[in-house]
Amino acid sequence: MKVNFVGHKPASNWVAGFKESASTKKPCRFCYIENTDMENVHHGIDCSMRSKESHTKDLEDVLKTGITKQCRRNLSMKTGVVVESIFSQLSYFDVTKCFVSDNMHLLDEGIENLEVRKMFNKLLTNEMVDFDKINAKLSNVIPQREFTRPPPLRKDEILALTKLSMSTSEMAALISILPLVLSEYVSSTDNAYFANFFLLLEIVSSLQCYSFAEKDLLELEMKIKIHNSTFVSLYPKEDSGSAITPKLHALLHMTEQIRMFGPPRYSVCYRYE
Ligand SMILES: [Zn+2]
Structure with a gap:
């Protein structure tokens, strides 16, 4: 049975019995990647995936009787697992797969907002765009979603x-x-920041398709790999931590999610929110 649950990440994590915040050594509820490896792994096949069996073992460890609160907390920090999800009682429901990512929270609220501000930061600090002109143009172009006009970009x-x-x-x-x-200012052939943003747009468009052949998914995996690895070199993290956020990492699992549950447009949270 193909049943899934969609919501924003903290809510999905909470219902799934994982830590709500990303402040854990392993911040992905689909795989066991560690925070420190997220910059180097850009393809889903390179991730060690969680499974129903491995999750049962993680849960047994965390819920073991006779251990201290601190020990339980440390185990949760290590695996991300906190409690048993109520959905675990459904035999056909695998909490490591069925709490899927949705396009609205993953892309429109997360990755797009992140990359637009980072790209504009580079374009502005390198004096490659006229900011006031950009906002004037934005107010005059009618977007594809004609009833939603984006507000002006804020320089601060x-x-x-x-x-x-x-x-x-x-x-x-x-x-x-x-x-x-x-x-008017940049093109994808002479500006790496814009080129990677353009690649993100291709990924976003692909994820909105109504159907996927296996070759489409393989192509999408390559685009995600190129996008995320380029993102690391364009926007390196200056302090400790990873340039790849948990949402950018979650992109790596979208093709497998599509293979299991079909096009993500059918489970997007826009329908409910
Ligand atoms: Zn993962």
């Missing part, structure tokens, strides 16, 4: 690299018109 947020104040639908509208608006 871009320079501080803080999350852009936009709803998920505004972000989806913004990225549909950004290539047109930016084409």
Whole structure:
């Protein structure tokens, strides 16, 4: 039976019985990747996947009687597993696979917002764009989502690299018109930041398809691999930690998710939110 659960990551983690925040050594509920490896692994086949069996073992360790609270907490930090999910009682439900990522939270709220602010930060600090002109153009182009107009980009947020104040639908509208608006200044052949953003747009479009052949999924895996590895070199993390966020890492599992549950557009949270 193909049943899945969608929601934003903290909520899905909570219902799945994983730590809600990414402050764990292994922040992915699909695989056992460690925070320190996320910059180097860019293909799903290179991840050691969690399974129903391995999850049962992790749970047994965390729920063992006679261990101290601190020991239990340390075990949870190590594996990300906290409690048994109520969904585990369903024999056909595998908590390591059925809490899927959805396009709205993964892309529009997460990765797109991250890459747009990082790209603009580079374009602005290298004086490659006229910011006021960009905002004037943005206000004049009608996006594909004609009833949602993106608000002006805020220079303070871009320079501080803080999350852009936009709803998920505004972000989806913004990225549909950004290539047109930016084409006066940069192209994908001479600007690596814009080229990687353009590749992200291809990935986003692919993830919205109504059907997938195996060759489409293999091509998508390669695009994700190139995108994420290029992201690490374009936007290296200056302090400790990884340039690859848990959401960027979750992209690696999207093709396997599609093989198991079909096109993600049928389980996107826009339907419920
Ligand atoms: Zn993973």
